[in-house]
Amino acid sequence: MKYFRTHILISVDESTIRAGVKNFIASLRNHLDKYSLTDEIGILETGSIGFFGKGLCFVVYPENIIYANVTNEDLNEIVTEHFLKGRPVKRLIVEKPERTQYDFNYKKRIVLENSGIINPEDIEEYIGVGGYEAWEKALLEMKSDDIIEVVKESGLRGRGGAGFPTGLKWSFTAPIKAKQKLVVINADEGEPGTFKDRLIMEGDPHKLIEGIAIACYAVGATKAYIYIRGEYKLCIERLRKAIAQANEYGIIGKDIFGSKFCLEIDIKVGAGAYVCGEETALIESMEGNRGTPRSKPPFPGVKGAWQLPTVVNNVETIANIPSIIKNGADWYSAIGPYKSTGTKVYTVLGDVKMPGLTEVEMGTTLRTIINEYGGGMKDGKKFKAALVGGAAGVFLSDELINVNMDYESLKNYSAVLGSGAILVMNDDADIVDMLWSVIRFFRHESCGKCSPCTNGNELLFKLINDIRNGKGKEEDLNKLIQVSEVMVDTCFCALGQSLLMPIKSAIDNFKDDFLKRMN
Amino acid sequence: MYEKIFEKYSPKKDNLIYILHDIQDQHPQHYISEDAVSEVSEYLRIPFSHIYGVLTFYTMYSTKPRGKNVIRLCESPPCFLKGSENVLRKLKKTLDVKINQTTKDGLFTLELCACLGVCGNAPVMMINDDVYGNLNDEKIDKIINKIRGEK
Ligand SMILES: Cc1cc2nc3c(=O)[nH]c(=O)nc-3n(C[C@H](O)[C@H](O)[C@H](O)COP(=O)(O)O)c2cc1C
Ligand code: SF4
Ligand code: FES
Numbered sequence: 001m002k003y004f005r006t007h008i009l010i011s012v013d014e015s016t017i018r019a020g021v022k023n024f025i026a027s028l029r030n031h032l033d034k035y036s037l038t039d040e041i042g043i044l045e046t047g048s049i050g051f052f053g054k055g056l057c058f059v060v061y062p063e064n065i066i067y068a069n070v071t072n073e074d075l076n077e078i079v080t081e082h083f084l085k086g087r088p089v090k091r092l093i094v095e096k097p098e099r100t101q102y103d104f105n106y107k108k109r110i111v112l113e114n115s116g117i118i119n120p121e122d123i124e125e126y127i128g129v130g131g132y133e134a135w136e137k138a139l140l141e142m143k144s145d146d147i148i149e150v151v152k153e154s155g156l157r158g159r160g161g162a163g164f165p166t167g168l169k170w171s172f173t174a175p176i177k178a179k180q181k182l183v184v185i186n187a188d189e190g191e192p193g194t195f196k197d198r199l200i201m202e203g204d205p206h207k208l209i210e211g212i213a214i215a216c217y218a219v220g221a222t223k224a225y226i227y228i229r230g231e232y233k234l235c236i237e238r239l240r241k242a243i244a245q246a247n248e249y250g251i252i253g254k255d256i257f258g259s260k261f262c263l264e265i266d267i268k269v270g271a272g273a274y275v276c277g278e279e280t281a282l283i284e285s286m287e288g289n290r291g292t293p294r295s296k297p298p299f300p301g302v303k304g305a306w307q308l309p310t311v312v313n314n315v316e317t318i319a320n321i322p323s324i325i326k327n328g329a330d331w332y333s334a335i336g337p338y339k340s341t342g343t344k345v346y347t348v349l350g351d352v353k354m355p356g357l358t359e360v361e362m363g364t365t366l367r368t369i370i371n372e373y374g375g376g377m378k379d380g381k382k383f384k385a386a387l388v389g390g391a392a393g394v395f396l397s398d399e400l401i402n403v404n405m406d407y408e409s410l411k412n413y414s415a416v417l418g419s420g421a422i423l424v425m426n427d428d429a430d431i432v433d434m435l436w437s438v439i440r441f442f443r444h445e446s447c448g449k450c451s452p453c454t455n456g457n458e459l460l461f462k463l464i465n466d467i468r469n470g471k472g473k474e475e476d477l478n479k480l481i482q483v484s485e486v487m488v489d490t491c492f493c494a495l496g497q498s499l500l501m502p503i504k505s506a507i508d509n510f511k512d513d514f515l516k517r518m519n
Numbered sequence: 520m521y522e523k524i525f526e527k528y529s530p531k532k533d534n535l536i537y538i539l540h541d542i543q544d545q546h547p548q549h550y551i552s553e554d555a556v557s558e559v560s561e562y563l564r565i566p567f568s569h570i571y572g573v574l575t576f577y578t579m580y581s582t583k584p585r586g587k588n589v590i591r592l593c594e595s596p597p598c599f600l601k602g603s604e605n606v607l608r609k610l611k612k613t614l615d616v617k618i619n620q621t622t623k624d625g626l627f628t629l630e631l632c633a634c635l636g637v638c639g640n641a642p643v644m645m646i647n648d649d650v651y652g653n654l655n656d657e658k659i660d661k662i663i664n665k666i667r668g669e670k
Contacts, residue, residue, distance in 0.1 A: 014650050192595035192634035271577035288535035290576040349597050355639045423597050437599040
């Protein structure tokens with residue numbers, strides 16, 4: 001391996017590919033060549049470095065300088081000034097937001113520790129940073145029960161929305177005797193405002209593969225599927241490559257590390273349906289059917305895809321597993337508050353300076369996340385509301401954003417962590433409009449299987465439409481809440497039960513916005 | 520007609536979604552015809568009606584011919600907050616179509632969709648497999664004109 005004095009980490013993801021990053025890299029290589037810098041300066045293509053809307057961007061190490069909005073025309077200047085003479089080009093550097101320790105929180109990252117640092121398409125780089133050590137340890141030194149015990153003690157809970165304890169989920173499936181058991185990774189990621197799983201898969205696909213392998217061994221599954229939404233072309237491509245490389249290195253496949261354990265990993269894709277994120281709908285879709293939910297029980301862990309015991313876990317959940325196995329349950333459970341251990345990846349969006357993703361310790365306050373990691377409010381505008389947890393989330397007002405972001409604290413606000421999407425709105429936003437958009441989303445995504453959901457959504461949409469058009473009455477607010485309460489009691493799956501939270505929180509916390517439309 | 524695609528996938532029902540994607544991607548009008556459904560039905564040995572049911576469930580598929588470029592504009596709350604309604608207005612005007620219609624020259628079809636998972640660049644649309652973000656009027660003009668020029 002060559003040693004470079006400087007590393008340039010260039011983000012190659014969906015948005016920068018659009019902005020022409022491939023071309024840019026070629027041109028950068030030419031420039032380095034021209035000034036004979038190729039032996040001194042290494043270029044690494046990485047996943048997203050964590051923020052958006054800035055065109056092409058890259059980080060220069062060890063200085064940790066971030067350049068953004070760079071075009072081919074700027075290259076000569078950067079190469080001659082910065083790389084040749086050591087004078088960074090100030091006008092292209094992204095300023096760290098004032099009074100924050102905006103360093104992408106690298107030190108505390110677990111799930112994203114390698115994202116933006118290693119080349120996701122090269123298994124050697126993952127192995128080089130200690131990748132697959134946990135898998136080797138799990139397979140060769142631990143019994144399945146021990147692994148499940150460690151995961152239980154770590155306190156890890158599902159990151160797909162419901163927050164179910166992962167070790168406990170595994171312990172239901174592990175003892176079942178069946179001709180085959182499955183692990184299915186939920187990478188459908190349809191919750192509006194969420195793209196954390198995409199960036200985990202694009203930035204560090206091998207971490208997911210390693211987590212899958214450990215999960216499979218723990219529950220006795222010999223086959224795993226990753227169900228990825230159809231739009232995530234780059235994820236699908238990168239994971240295909242990662243699976244092929246892992247097979248080639250004997251990390252998955254037959255008789256792994258001479259242990260007799262065999263594991264096959266396959267990819268399934270979706271075709272555009274939010275409800276397919278629901279685990280039983282996802283299983284239906286995987287089998288080649290319409291993605292409508294099944295009744296529970298039996299739970300997938302007992303009877304899932306093709307009636308085989310199937311553990312369904314979210315991408316982020318599984319990406320935590322390698323570090324837990326490597327460092328132990330105590331290490332993990334020391335991070336974050338009791339009952340909500342570890343870190344959480346958030347996507348901070350909307351009217352903030354730096355929309356993007358961040359991984360922070362559980363229990364960090366919402367205010368900190370918005371101000372420090374989202375860079376604070378854009379254009380000096382005032383904060384008005386945050387929609388936390390995606391469309392199936394809650395609208396929180398300024399008084400409420402001191403909440404600690406963890407499963408237990410959010411319960412007190414009748415809120416949930418959900419998918420980790422945080423949509424920030426400034427004073428210009430109108431909560432009636434936003435709620436209208438939320439209800440429109442659910443109305444469109446209702447799968448049509450049960451009438452409380454189809455009719456309920458129709459009714460809710462009519463009510464909010466009337467209010468939005470100035471034809472609503474105050475009693476309509478109660479109706480909105482009542483209808484969504486009935487839906488909680490009667491809808492077949494959690495999709496139809498999701499509307500109460502956004503509706504109730506919008507009305508409770510932003511009643512004035514509704515009343516304004518009424519006279 | 521679809522042998523090449525069928526060769527890639529064993530005749531099992533769970534390959535249906537893959538096969539439908541491939542058939543649609545291969546068609547210049549981005550849709551799946553009745554004939555195609557019949558052929559898939561024969562290959563996988565599953566009823567026509569089942570395939571049709573699946574086809575119409577998922578929003579990425581179309582049973583009707585579409586334009587050479589399928590525009591899917593995200594209308595979910597984060598993009599809505601960032602002005603997806605303005606983008607929609609602009610697209611309708613520039614292309615002179617309504618939602619789910621195809622332009623007379625067959626170059627574009629305008630559709631709405633739910634969150635595409637690229638909300639950091641809201642408002643966002645996809646044209647075929649490409650994502651376009653941070654949209655505003657000028658950008659849309661640029662993008663549309665560029666594609667018009669390529670034809
Ligand atoms: C309508 C609906 C959509 C969902 N979408 C997702 C999703 O996109 N990704 C996900 O991981 N879980 C989603 N879930 C939750 C899954 O049903 C399931 O709880 C989760 O995948 C379990 O994994 P975990 O225990 O690791 O969180 C959704 C649930 C519902 C009801
Ligand atoms: S609640 Fe809605 S999404 Fe769930 S099964 Fe019923 S109709 Fe389908
Ligand atoms: S909300 Fe539009 S891409 Fe996510």
